[in-house]
Amino acid sequence: MLASPASPAFSPLAEVPNLSKFVIATRESRLALWQAGHVQSLLQARGHPVGLLGMTTRGDQILDRSLSKVGGKGLFVKELEVALEEGRADLAVHSLKDVPMDLPEGFQLACVLEREDPRDALVSNRFDRLADLPAGSVVGTSSLRRVVLLKALRPDLRIEPLRGNLDTRLRKLDDGAYEAIVLAAAGLKRLGLAGRIRQVFEPQEMLPAAGQGALGIEVRRERADVTRALADLAHQPTWLAVAAEREVSRAMGGSCSMPLAAFARFKQANELELHAAWGDPEAADGGLLRVQVSGEVGELAQAVALGSAAAAQLRAGGAR
Numbered sequence: 001m002l003a004s005p006a007s008p009a010f011s012p013l014a015e016v017p018n019l020s021k022f023v024i025a026t027r028e029s030r031l032a033l034w035q036a037g038h039v040q041s042l043l044q045a046r047g048h049p050v051g052l053l054g055m056t057t058r059g060d061q062i063l064d065r066s067l068s069k070v071g072g073k074g075l076f077v078k079e080l081e082v083a084l085e086e087g088r089a090d091l092a093v094h095s096l097k098d099v100p101m102d103l104p105e106g107f108q109l110a111c112v113l114e115r116e117d118p119r120d121a122l123v124s125n126r127f128d129r130l131a132d133l134p135a136g137s138v139v140g141t142s143s144l145r146r147v148v149l150l151k152a153l154r155p156d157l158r159i160e161p162l163r164g165n166l167d168t169r170l171r172k173l174d175d176g177a178y179e180a181i182v183l184a185a186a187g188l189k190r191l192g193l194a195g196r197i198r199q200v201f202e203p204q205e206m207l208p209a210a211g212q213g214a215l216g217i218e219v220r221r222e223r224a225d226v227t228r229a230l231a232d233l234a235h236q237p238t239w240l241a242v243a244a245e246r247e248v249s250r251a252m253g254g255s256c257s258m259p260l261a262a263f264a265r266f267k268q269a270n271e272l273e274l275h276a277a278w279g280d281p282e283a284a285d286g287g288l289l290r291v292q293v294s295g296e297v298g299e300l301a302q303a304v305a306l307g308s309a310a311a312a313q314l315r316a317g318g319a320r
């Protein structure tokens with residue numbers, strides 16, 4: 001983003017490659033700081049000086065109640081958005097999974113980076129596979145999606161709430177409160193904790209959440225300068241896949257407190273395959289309804305249409 005060829009009346013300084021400094025607003029969990037640092041180095045490699053502004057969000061503070069009861073995933077992004085609005089920061093890096101389907105007026109997702117491993121993983125100090133857990137074992141997760149998918153695989157387990165950042169969840173496992181816990185493989189890998197993974201679930205057995213494993217960058221709409229600088233970091237296949245997944249969520253009501261999974265991947269160059277699942281947390285077996293759609297997707301509108309089609313099938317199957 002060099003200074004534009006200005007009129008000769010401009011100062012000679014305008015000819016100096018003058019890349020403005022960007023500030024990234026980030027939560028202060030180890031994972032959030034890794035993700036912000038990752039975007040920082042990608043931008044710096046392209047010549048932009050980048051600083052970080054660490055912040056604590058409501059979502060980080062509330063650890064005793066299920067997020068779905070206290071306001072949902074927006075709790076993790078609100079403070080960062082205020083920093084963008086007040087000009088204290090220029091961009092915010094998020095786990096896309098934690099970003100609400102509709103951003104507040106004035107904000108946009110400027111880009112989505114290439115996805116890391118989208119799968120869920122089993123972490124345990126005693127068992128190598130979910131199938132090895134004895135009946136009645138306690139498994140930790142607070143995600144309604146993981147609850148229904150776990151129940152479908154193993155209706156005989158006891159699923160108990162587990163919140164907190166990755167390190168907190170691992171500590172609670174190590175303290176002996178659970179036989180096993182389920183976490184996103186992406187977060188563990190990013191923090192160098194892949195060695196704790198015992199089993200990685202294939203999407204057909206435990207379908208990931210919309211956007212899982214992908215990083216999204218949020219900016220104020222009027223910041224065309226930031227959006228331009230970010231264009232180089234975007235990964236189009238990931239962008240289209242997560243657009244389809246997020247449309248399923250949006251069409252089903254847009255809240256994170258739904259027992260909903262959505263995962264899309266390109267089968268051939270232009271053929272996007274989208275899987276979605278909806279469950280009933282009260283049902284002993286998770287009450288799963290699974291749908292699959294696929295179609296040619298080369299642009300955003302086609303990805304969104306695929307997401308709507310999957311949501312329509314879920315509703316036709318009885319998901320509310």
Ligand SMILES: NCc1[nH]cc(CCC(=O)O)c1CC(=O)O
Nearest residue numbers: 095097183184186187212213214
């Ligand atoms: N809901 C918390 C959350 N948000 C993003 C990740 C890391 C994985 C990702 O980037 O999707 C995690 C941890 C987890 O689900 O285990």
